[in-house]
Amino acid sequence: MIRLENVAKVYDGGIVAVREIDMDVRRGEFVFLVGPSGSGKSTLIRMCLREEKATKGKIWVAGKEITKMTSWRVPYLRRTVGTVFQDFKLLPNKTVAENVAFALKVTGRPRSVVRSQVPQVLELVGLSAKADRYPRQLSGGEQQRVSLARAFVNRPPILLADEPTGNLDPATSVGIMRLLDRINRTGTTVMMATHDHAIVDAMRRRVVQLERGRVVRDQAGSGYESSADLVDL
Amino acid sequence: MSTVLYLIGEAFTNLRRNILVVTGAVLAVFVSLTLAFGALVFNELVRVNTLQWQEGEHIIIFLKDEGGPAAHRALLEEIQGFEEVRRAWYLDKAGAYREFQEMFSNQPALVETMTAAELPASIRVELDDISSYQEVQFRLVGHQLLRRLSVFSEGIERLLSLTQVLNSIGIGLVAVLGAAAVVLIANTIRMAIYARREEIAIMKLVGAGNWFIRVPFILEGATVGLLGGGLAVAAVYVSHQLLARVPTDILLRFQVQSDFLLQRGVLILTFGVIAGFLGSSLGLRRFLRV
């Protein structure tokens, strides 16, 4: 589903964010990206969305080599990849329902589809009662659930999350993780960058650890810290 | 189809949200298009008013009595053959006396002292192009029948060149003000984009294509142009109605054909919309790279 081959990213000014990464995420997997601040997690995610172009190497997302993709195709790429970020990235002047509907509208879906899908997805994330609120009238956890609903409403094969619980308290984070887990169980491939030890340790999924732009650990069913006891539990 | 409606809805929501900036832009476009339209109308007024001078008797050729009407008629035929001449006709002594009586009807004493015999017969000439009066003068100079030749208006040439200058100034003004409208709209759209850059970044992240983001801005620009142009047309129309009430003089008219107003009004309106499209495309350029 996501494959990186010999990928490097050097920002303007010679800052090396990703030195050399090879990795392969299969359909339906749930992968945590961990590692210290500045190790290149966000850069990796942004490259998978073509927000940044890889300086070197090749990246495939959902079967397409996106490093060679022409820029007018990039919107189509992004419609096959749901995204969730630490800062929610909701449109401030649209209601909850309109924010979710937006993801359907960019794909040109007819109004009837929008009208039936949006309430269903809001129901899934438990926000039916707040469909007509604006993002600023919601708590952080609620905003992140809207963001998840928007990411999922197109039923994308892939979901990328960059510290989705970074601004939330532990209890709220658990709720978000439960949703992500449910989305993953429907077959969606999930890759999530995080600093949250508790979550990674509790979920016991594949963990890819980065350090200074390299993969230093890639372990299935693991925790936040590399630990022999935890492997193959 | 529902996408189109959605994008139109977005454009109007944005217009409402930026009501202050949009109002400013509409007013600025309105002012520049009003001035441009005003310049067009002014040019037309100048043309209409000089047209009056351009009609009728441009040259009067007063004739000597020698040879009598037969010789006069021969000269008339010769003049009618000149390529510059549109129309020429003969006014005999009796006709000249009648004209004299009319002209000085308010001075009966003067009329009484004059007899038909004292007034010369003349040939009146209308030219195709009044600037060619000198050619006619050259052709006739030294002719034995020629008593005196008078060009109807001494200032024809000066007037003509003045008209041309006014015309070029008007056209220049229209061009500059039209460009100003485009730039104003471009600027407004750029400001709108800047104000909403974060929203746009989010839209792109969710997979909105360039056109999905552009269309509302373009519609926004077109609406600004349409409103500005519409106000300009209304303003010029009203001013024209007011001017038309000023008592008309034979020499000075403040009224242009309503056809002219209609045609140019549609032109200004169309230009407003085109300026909106151009301006917003200009404002969107360099922008929206993925």
Ligand SMILES: Nc1ncnc2c1ncn2[C@@H]1O[C@H](COP(=O)(O)OP(=O)(O)OP(=O)(O)O)[C@@H](O)[C@H]1O
């Ligand atoms: N737009 C940019 N221009 C220049 N350098 C950048 C840019 N974005 C990130 N960097 C640099 O690239 C390196 C990797 O940054 P990145 O954001 O990928 O790290 P991260 O693993 O997501 O960190 P964190 O855990 O703090 O979010 C850092 O040194 C950072 O300063």
Ligand SMILES: [Mg+2]
């Ligand atoms: Mg980061």
